[in-house]
Amino acid sequence: MKALRVTAGAVGVTLMGVGAFLLMDVRDLSDVLVWLGGAVVLHDAVIAPVVLLAGLLLVRGGVRGPVRGALLVVGALTMVALPVLLRPGKTANSSVLPLDYPRNWLIAVVAVATGAALWLAVRGFGRGRRRPDG
Numbered sequence: 001m002k003a004l005r006v007t008a009g010a011v012g013v014t015l016m017g018v019g020a021f022l023l024m025d026v027r028d029l030s031d032v033l034v035w036l037g038g039a040v041v042l043h044d045a046v047i048a049p050v051v052l053l054a055g056l057l058l059v060r061g062g063v064r065g066p067v068r069g070a071l072l073v074v075g076a077l078t079m080v081a082l083p084v085l086l087r088p089g090k091t092a093n094s095s096v097l098p099l100d101y102p103r104n105w106l107i108a109v110v111a112v113a114t115g116a117a118l119w120l121a122v123r124g125f126g127r128g129r130r131r132p133d134g
Contacts, residue, residue: 039079047075063120070116074109081105 026032055068078085084101 042079043075047072047079051075066116066119066123070112073112077105077108077112 023029023032051068051071054071055064059067081101084097085105087097087101
């Protein structure tokens with residue numbers, strides 16, 4: 001388990017380095033800072049409270065964690081996808097945004113929901129197969 005954490009940390013630090021390297025090509029960092037600030041505010045003021053409230057109101061017992069996790073991932077996906085989801089219609093240049101982003105976002109949301117449901121099903125199946133101590 002420790003090796004997994006170290007590997008995840010190393011991958012995270014590597015990706016942060018890639019992001020810092022890519023920022024060197026940005027001429028106007030103020031737009032990036034506004035976007036990052038907006039992301040923090042959106043997460044802290046909207047996504048996290050909605051996820052916590054939904055987890056509190058919608059589910060009881062041991063399923064609360066996976067449901068909250070799925071809601072957090074969907075919230076982050078939505079936050080990243082908002083610029084292309086809210087774009088104003090077709091662009092003059094079809095190569096600017098060539099993909100069907102709303103469909104792809106929906107596929108990602110369904111994949112997250114399916115993953116959470118499978119996680120709960122496997123965890124529930126595993127609990128049902130354990131022998132009682134005695």
